[in-house]
Amino acid sequence: MPLKKISLLFWLSCTLCGTAVADTVLVKVGNGQVTEQQLEKAMSAAPFASQFPSMDEKDQAYLRGDMLMRLARSEALHQEAVALGKTENLSYQQEMGNFRTSLLAQRYLTHLRDRISIPAKLDSRLKGDLKGNGEALAAARASYVAQQFKALKDKRIAELKQQARIKTYFERLDNHVKSDTVLAEATDYTIKYADLLPSQGSSNVNSQQIKDKVNEWLELMVLARAAVAEGIDVEAQVADYGHYLSIKMLLAEQEQQWIPDDKTLFDYFRKHPNIGYVHERRQIGQLVVASREQAEKLRRRILAGESLFKLAAEYSIDPYGREHAGDMGWLQEGSGFDAIEQVLKRLPDNQVSDVIQTPKGWHLVMITARKPAERKEFAAIKDRVRQALIAEKMTAYLEQIMAKYPLDWQMQDHI
Known part of the structure; x- marks a missing residue:
């Protein structure tokens, strides 16, 4: 094993052992980087996280090293997506806007729920009635909070809608609706038909579904604005999602180039018949x-x-x-x-x-x-064939990307 790799594994087996993790740069990737905090966050979210503490040091070091390389490849792919303009196209901007709005609304609702407290007299009575039954007490408390939250949520949304001076124009759904038809307006906010179903024509309109979607987005919008007014910050999470989304769009385009039709898959299956063998x-x-x-x-x-x-x-x-x-x-x-x-x-x-x-x-x-064991025909394992072809293409593609955005390890000062 090369000395560099031994040093890397040793460092990874020792680092991040404390409760606090410094935001130290581990590796530079092109004009980006991967830090200790990013690595720790990814390790905590990994499927093996619960078993990780019981593993030996060698296995732990291997998993940390593998995760670090995954993060480095992810950063390189993100930079390629940015270079190709994926973050500038309309679909990316729309999805990012929708994500930010939804996340802000969710955080505001959590903020509302956290404001609910059980009155001392009621909590005392519940403790007396359910003495010795901790699960029942927790369930009773949760039921009270849920009931109070629903009432508080409905009241607050009604107040926010009134403040936003919302107007809806659902009658326009019956008059040959077009992509630029305005279905709702609020202070500095407009919902058009194209915002809901940009790829469908008026002949496919389901009026009730459209109304439900408009009302849903009006609620999200007023809740998101309330979250901003409360100083709720979601930009770190939005940035993480933007990173993921840019890579998703980049790879979706690549997959379309690699597999333009089913014939491509079938030809690959004929050349690799063992894909159909199930051990x-x-x-x-x-x-x-x-x-x-x-x-x-x-x-x-x-x-x-x-x-x-x-x-x-x-x-x-x-x-x-x-x-x-x-x-x-x-x-x-x-x-x-x-x-x-x-x-x-x-x-x-x-x-x-x-x-x-x-x-x-x-x-x-x-x-x-x-x-x-059995051998399956193409129709039964089409998805498996697709995954195999993508995996083959992805290996070569990642080599190209990593050559374009080389790694510069920064850990020598920490080993």
Whole structure:
């Protein structure tokens, strides 16, 4: 392993251990960057976040390094999207405006809900009536807040609409509505038909749906304006969404170029027929311990009639296996350690294996159910073919992007 990579993994295994994370730049990407705070935020939101603390340092370092590279590629793609003008087109601007309005409205409603408190006398009575039942007390409190919030929300929206001097012109839906037909007006705000269904003509108008959409957006608009007046700031979240949206639009355009029609997919499938092969899937039970001696003892107990799953819940050193009482779920053939895969190939169902050694420990495994391998036709796996083709194209595309926006690591001063 190159020294640079060893240093990177060591640094990643040590950094971000405290409660506070400095906004230190980890890597510059073109004219952008990825910081420690961005990395920590992404790690906290990752699917593996709950299992991360129980992993060993090597696995933690690998996941941090992988996440950092993902963030760097994301930043490079965003810069490419900006360079190609994706953030300047009308659809991007409209979606960003809609997102900002919706988020502000949501935050304002949260602000309203937070203002609701349960009167001391009522809370005291609830505690007396529901003494010893914490769940029921929490449910009663939540029910009170929900009822009060609905009334407060309806009242506040009515007040805000009146202040905004809203006027609606739903009668215009019956008179050959056009894209520039104004359906509602408020102070410094107008809703046109094109704002709701820009790609549909008047022959497809559903009047009630249009009315509902207009009223929905009027509510969002007045709530968003109230949020701004209260000083609620969502620009950090809006910036994050803009980053995501620019990449989404860039890649959508690329995918359209890569796959202009179904014929492209079918031709790819013919050249790669193994995409249609579905490996055998097995429902696996597993117990992992730290020594062969203990594994042999537990195997004898299983052969004598005890449950592998019950023993796994008590003895397994694998955090996931212990938490799930040895039930590893459905695993595809070839997805485990080679030593385990070799045993599974000839292991009868519902029979405990011999002891197997891997870098994780000493294993006992069992197959409780199988789904046999099969080969599927194009129509049944069209989405899988699409994903395979995109993955192939994406690899080459990312290489081009990363060459265009090279990485400049900034961590040497922190290692």
